[in-house]
Amino acid sequence: MDLGLAEVSRQRSMFREERESLVGSVLESGAFNTQNPVGFLEGKMAKLACIPVTVFSFIVFVIVFMCIGANKVEAQAPGSLPANKVEALQEIATQVGKKDWNFKVNQCNDSSWITPASSQRPLYNNSIVCNCSNTGGVCHMVSIFLKGKNLAGILPPSLVKLPNLKEIDLNRNYLSGMIPREWASMKLEFLSISTNNLSGCIDYLANITTLRALSIESNLFSGPVPPGLANLVDLEILVLNANNLTGELPVALTSLTKLRVLGISSNNFTGRIPDSIQSWKQLQILEI
Template sequence: MIEVPELYVTVQTLQNISNKLNISNWATINRTSCGSAQWNQTIDSKTESIVTCNCTFENGSVCHVTSISVKGFNLNGVLPEELGDLPHLLEIDLTRNYINGTIPPRLAQLPNLQILSLIVNRLTGPIPPEIGNITTLEELVLEDNLLGGPLPPDLGNLTSLRRLLLSANNFTGTIPDTFGNLKNLNEFRIDGSELSGKIPTLLGTGPTLRHLVYFSCRDLQGTSMEGPIPSTISLLKKLTTLRISDLKGSSSTFPDLKDMTKMEKLNCSLTGSIQEYLGNMADLDTLDLSFNKLTGQIPGPLESLKKNIKFMFLNNNSLTGEVPAWILGSRKDL
């Protein structure tokens, strides 16, 4: 009979993690748990409990836990510091639960962690500066929690980061200048917090950035950040989503977005006239320029958007002239 590989980490470590998170479906943890049914339960796309092991070490005699994903299981415990004792973890995903307490600094002991997703929980306290030591991290997803305090400048050390999602928390202070080091970001969300200060010029330092939800969306609590929008935003040529709205302070004239031809969703606080080059954004499906101080007429070239546009909001401005016939005849939300 082939001997089942034993876990490299202690069974007690995993048992402590289970106990602190209140994971009832893990049941009894032992040396044969890797690959067992209790560690592989998928109910639907939003609800799963999966623990992945790599059992190729030492000719198949040693297993390492590489991923813990328990999503939508109504876990109501605390985030265990013992997670930091699983050195081969690549992913921790505890999305959509009721986990409370703070983020343990001990997670910084994970030398290979790539994904840390704790979205939609009840975590409190600040982001530990030690998280900035996990230089392998590619996704840090902390949206929809009760986290607060200033954003640690140490997060600027995460140069491998592709996704930084911090929306809907209680962060205060300003966005650290060190975030300009995150040049591999392609998604950055910071809306719905209590941040303040000027918009940093780091906006133009991330050439791979595709999704930027930088400040308040109207369906979330606004920030206290001030305009104007930096001119360096024009360097972000790969952007597909740009939402910068409800800014305090100086108004922003229409920024130079003509090279952002891949834009799909645009929502900004602006003054001045609507630019004709928006008509060249063939992929644009949502254009929200409502509640601004825009003047002048609706440019004729915008008619080229009618094929793909789904939502266009120009209400509550100071626009003049006739409403174009292509808008009046549309059955879409224009």
């Protein structure tokens, strides 16, 4: 075997072991703080410093989307979704190509709608998370995780019919098409649509001003980075790697003073990185 390929294989194997160990330890310890999605990693920075940023970003999103889902599933109380929210879920299933959801059971507490927690966390997730804390047994959906499910549909416009959604993970599928304009009105905090076949511009994402973590890497998105992303002032994680984005980085992005992870590699950007990025005092991981 070529020495270079052997080294790559060795590093990938080491990363897989490190990733499973890190995610497993967080799940078991309950140390993950949903108010600070990367803060708990600070004690592990020395150990993770040698890991490429695309890999580190993947770890961050594994933890953000899996751990939050697991914690909330355990805490939810019995209840059910209103009929119009179930209808929205049926539309979403059709749009993404999800054919195995069982709508004859209670989506908020039936085990078929939840990927069980495991000490060896698989790289897929097939769960929804409900908030059933309201009186009267009425639940609201707050998270949808459809990671690694080989879905070949489109990004579902009907997500907008679930106004309480905070987290969406559609990572590692075969979804195609563009970002729906309907998404511009959502109030998401975490969004991963990485590793799909998505294309077009990303302008509508600039309207989701509640976002704290956004990953769109490994797609076919094109065009410039919209200056409106500067309005996402709570953004801590921004991963744009491996697309066809072009032009210069907007100077306005320097207003994202909470950024801790930024990945912009493997695109077609031109020009200089603005000197004013020194305003990113919280930045820990940068890949360009």
